[in-house]
Amino acid sequence: MRLEYPSNIKIIRIPCTGKLDIIHILRAFEKGADGVYAVGCLEGSCQFNNGNIRSRKRIEQAKKLLDTIGVGGERVAMYNLSSGEGTHFASYAKEMNEKIQKIGPNPIKLAKKRMAA
Amino acid sequence: MIIADKKPIEEIIEAIKDYKKILILGCNECVTVCEAGGKKEVEILASALRMYFLNQSKDVKIDEKTLERQCDHEYLEEIRNTVENYDSILSLACGVGVQFTAEKYHSTPVFPGVNTCFLGATEERGVWVERCQACGKCILASTGGICPVSRCAKRILNGPCGGSSKGKCEINKDLACAWQLIIDRLKALGKLDEYEKITPIKDWSTDRAGGPRKVIREDVKQ
Numbered sequence: 001m002r003l004e005y006p007s008n009i010k011i012i013r014i015p016c017t018g019k020l021d022i023i024h025i026l027r028a029f030e031k032g033a034d035g036v037y038a039v040g041c042l043e044g045s046c047q048f049n050n051g052n053i054r055s056r057k058r059i060e061q062a063k064k065l066l067d068t069i070g071v072g073g074e075r076v077a078m079y080n081l082s083s084g085e086g087t088h089f090a091s092y093a094k095e096m097n098e099k100i101q102k103i104g105p106n107p108i109k110l111a112k113k114r115m116a117a
Numbered sequence: 118m119i120i121a122d123k124k125p126i127e128e129i130i131e132a133i134k135d136y137k138k139i140l141i142l143g144c145n146e147c148v149t150v151c152e153a154g155g156k157k158e159v160e161i162l163a164s165a166l167r168m169y170f171l172n173q174s175k176d177v178k179i180d181e182k183t184l185e186r187q188c189d190h191e192y193l194e195e196i197r198n199t200v201e202n203y204d205s206i207l208s209l210a211c212g213v214g215v216q217f218t219a220e221k222y223h224s225t226p227v228f229p230g231v232n233t234c235f236l237g238a239t240e241e242r243g244v245w246v247e248r249c250q251a252c253g254k255c256i257l258a259s260t261g262g263i264c265p266v267s268r269c270a271k272r273i274l275n276g277p278c279g280g281s282s283k284g285k286c287e288i289n290k291d292l293a294c295a296w297q298l299i300i301d302r303l304k305a306l307g308k309l310d311e312y313e314k315i316t317p318i319k320d321w322s323t324d325r326a327g328g329p330r331k332v333i334r335e336d337v338k339q
Contacts, residue, residue, distance in 0.1 A: 021157070022161050023157065023160045023161050023164060026161060026164040026165060026168070027164060029168060030164055030167060030168060065126065065161075065165055068126050068127065068165075068169075069126070069165050069166075069168050069169040069172065070169065070172045070173075071168055071172065107172050108168050108171055108172060111171045111172050111174060112171065114174060115171065115174060115176065
């Protein structure tokens with residue numbers, strides 16, 4: 001397919017999105033990520049029954065927490081696709097990238113620079 | 118086990134906002150099982166607080182530690198040499214752990230990070246239910262293993278009351294009537310004659326009515 005997606009996206013592979021925990025999302029923001037999104041299998045077709053449902057719940061919890069601490073819950077998202085949907089993978093990456101570009105950089109990253117100065 | 122629930126992060130922030138060196142102290146026992154104050158919750162809270170204070174341009178040091186228990190001297194001693202590095206402790210243990218930590222390190226303020234709720238069991242993941250009120254005088258032997266003290270809204274010992282309808286309690290239609298459960302259970306056990314016996318007035322002096330309680334076991338006491 002030779003599809004392109006934004007080069008600023010770093011892929012972290014996990015065995016199932018059910019492995020994703022809130023702390024993984026928070027650590028990414030602590031380390032300066034501007035946005036985090038999980039791409040799981042389509043709902044209803046998880047090999048482990050409900051891994052992607054668990055992931056969605058954790059994404060929702062992380063959103064609330066990030067809103068409370070002033071980082072912004074809109075910086076996290078969950079997408080679902082099947083392994084054959086490469087075009088969707090690329091379009092979701094572009095969509096997320098555009099959304100985060102509009103929101104701007106992670107305030108934690110800016111605060112770290114401010115504190116170091 | 119003791120069931121606790123996480124405090125809202127806003128309430129925690131309000132309590133600790135004036136401190137600069139905070140130790141978040143988790144507990145590996147009950148609060149880990151009910152996912153309120155174990156190592157995982159300590160990590161999440163610590164990360165969230167670090168980001169919150171950083172975003173406020175406040176230089177606050179937040180460290181994490183999870184002890185095997187906070188209700189035993191030997192485990193609390195593990196932080197003896199490091200506690201002086203902090204100006205406050207945020208304990209995610211139950212109320213017992215928070216108090217025991219505060220008693221041991223009386224010059225360091227200790228704040229609770231969870232709300233301690235009750236003695237209960239895990240019905241399913243994410244659903245915890247009350248099963249014991251620690252009344253100090255167990256009557257489960259005569260009630261088919263179902264406790265009217267913790268499960269009946271009125272705590273009556275000769276039930277059901279007139280508020281029981283179709284096996285449900287009048288305070289909530291989703292709440293099973295404890296006495297209906299007891300009758301059903303005794304029937305299944307072929308012990309309905311137990312139900313016919315009138316239970317005398319309970320001695321509540323072993324409950325909270327007698328003030329703070331203490332168990333002293335001379336056989337194991339040192």
